[in-house]
Amino acid sequence: MIRYIVRRLVQMIPLLLGISILVFLLVHLSPGDPVRMLLGEEATEEDVERLNAIYGFDLPLHIQYFRWLSNALRGNLGDSIRQGISVTTLLSERLGATLELAVVSVIIAVALGIPLGIIAAVRRGSLVDYFSMILALVGVSTPGFWLGLMLLTHVALKVDWLPMFGRDGSIFGGLWILITQMRVDVLLEGLRHVLLPAVSIGTGMMAIVTRLTRSSMLEVLGKDYIRTAKAKGLNNQVVVLKHALRNALLPVITIIGIQFGAMLGGAVVTETVFAWPGVGRLIVNAIRQRDFPIIQGGVLMMAVVFALVNLAVDISYALVNPRIRYD
Amino acid sequence: MRIRLFLVALLVMVVGLGGIANASSDTLVIGSGAEAVGLDPRLETDVPSFERINVIMEPLVKFDVEMNLVPALATDWEFSDDALTLTFYLREGVKWHDGKPFTAEDVKYTFEWVLDPSNAAPNRGLYADIDRIEVVNDHVVSFHLGKPYSFLLNNIARMPITPAHDGDREDFRQAPIGTGPYKLVQWTRDDRMVLAANDEYWGGKPNIPNLVFRAIPENATRLLAFEAGEIDIYQGGVVPQELPRLESDPRFVVQRVPGTGYNYLGFNTQVGALSDVRVRQAINYLINREGIVTRVLNNIGTPGIGPIPETLPWFNPDVQRYEYNPEKAKELLKEAGYGPGDISLRLFTNENPDRVRIAEILQFEAQQIGVKIEVFVEEWGAYLSRVQETDDFDIFILGWAGQLDPDRAMIRQFHTDGANNYGKYSNERLDYLLEYGRTVPPDSQESIEIYREAQEIVVREVPYGFINYSEEVGLHHNYIKNWRVHPYGAGAWQDVHLIVKER
16 A cells, blocks of 8 residues: 555656646746736836846746756745745645635535435435435536625625625634634634635535436446345345445545545635635736746646545545555 | 534524624724735835735825825925926924834935836836935935926825835835834735724824725625625725615715726727728727717716826817717728728737627627727737737727826827837827926926827827726725725725724
8 A cells, every 4th residue: 555655656756747847838838928017017128128037037948947847846936926925835825725615615515415315316216316416407507606696695695694705714723722722713713704615616516426426326226236235134224325335435536536636726716706815816816917936836736736636535445445455 | 412412502603603794893894806916115016005005104295085296204395497306395203113213214215226227116117217316304305307207296106105224124025114004913815904003193093993904806795795894995896787776775885086097999000001090080980988888887987088087187178079970980981092891900808898898899880881800809918918019919908097197198108109109109299299298397387288289189190099987986884984085096095094983
């Protein structure tokens, strides 16, 4: 297992190199000049040239790339052109918010989606099945930003205790305070703020999870060993939850992993609607302003996170299904 | 069972925390459309940054809500008759937030820093005519100019003064001090900026002890947060369709004032059919300004006339007006020797939905008289590159903001050598007027006459087709008193210490 993990981590290196080269080329070859955008309309030609020299934009592309790479390998992703702050600082102050939103969304999706999928599969053709499939269809086809705005106008505006926007303290910090000091207020304050954005992201994900759980369960429930288990006289609940679900969960875990990874890149639209201070807004603004170091560093971070989440998914297969071994 | 009980308890507590959603009476919460890039006036160029900078720091003079220049850190000033020396008499007894006194050295430091090319200050061009800054004594400072520049005062008003003893601190841009009514306490980027009243403020102790800026990028969310009472006040980025409802709701106050900017069609005056002034005039007659203001802009703004806002004294009301008139357009094209189908133009715009709709409307109108317009929508950075660095376009749509004096509003855009003359327009008489205008006292009748003639030329020769003037809209709860919407967004909160919150 350890050897497998190490091998996968080593395999990430060429992947990340490839991604960083690709992003570097895309960013530098697309039209739009960061220095001109920084200096604005008052800029003189000499100012533009001087600043280009300061940032090294006048050097050949491959030299610029190797400069960036050698700094990145030492943990320095450079400074934002526009804000003059280090990219690692900018990313790390937002990573917590993004992680929090992603985790809560996944919890919502899993906590509702998997039970709903199981029930729908077990009672195939029943009213519950139809209801959950319609819910899944609606959930999948509802754009997150629209749902967010609807939640704001029809829930938050009417229900006084749900805030309209922003983030207030971290729920991870809140959990820690709950455990160490037995105080729940920080956690609650964090939850109040994360609830609506998490619901508006989690709904679409829940729909996918429900559908996938259902179809995967249906497939497994038709297998011979389930019939055998039932014939043995095992309690139906045990058959469904222990024998069937474990096998049916594999594709579901894969999808959850992919979705979770994607969310760690930031859910830009939802972050914008709820003024959530996450990574997505930072990177999209950077793209608009051609703030190269942020784009470059941000995408690299997303790639690392995505690769790690994929690895975690693969490892979790082995946990769910002991027949899967890695070496 | 225990878990269930715990969940119920959790829910009850969440509900119980209800009341704290609303801002309390000793805190003013201001909504903002975007986060500040930074808080150093020498480095920032965007309105959201200056909205916040202007409560922490102050310029020598500032624009009040009537767009008059009024004293701030300077109590008085005088321009020498040759417009070559500008002398400021500074307010005495003003202290920085750290207690040190404000003096003429701070003024000298700020502008010398901006003028030093190695600092790459974006707004250096605004002050490039300053040769030398002389500290006469602690409270008198003179700017000596290399050549006359009557409107320098307006540019001075854009630059809050930074402290000589602290301005070089490495994190000054994130945690500055100033002389303004509020001191920065804490800044969580993309979330909130917390400030506390500066009780020593020379303009009097602020009425509200705490000030919070919240960055809410989505207009609809900001409005909802406002209605829910989570923010008290904001300016700009309103949802136009909701204004009639808000205006009739007694809980809210809507303030509107003509702005300082405009949207325009820019013409490439050097290539193809558009090099003929009659063709540009013809296109100008196709802009249905009334229709665009009511239908596209939802009545925020007014039909465009010329490059100078109607509220400035230099505005010329007697220039030619281009009322929507396809017949006249057809005639002009015929006069220029073009029949239906002869002209094909490429119009560029960025993804701004209003501009895209304006482009499509123009495309339709042009088609009616046999002019083909192809519309290209480009991403902002790519679009700016095209307009600023190439002449690979026929028409583009852009806007100007902060047109506070006729010089800024015209010389960069329409002078043959103007830095922002993207359409390569050139007129000898206009060049002369714009250069001469800089040497004439701004408050003289001569100045007014020079710029009225200049506007007359620009409007007649159509390097730009003016679409609409902007309008500033401010929104606050009825318990907020003593605030007026500012025509220039950056100045919205400069008198925030006078605001009263009665609840």
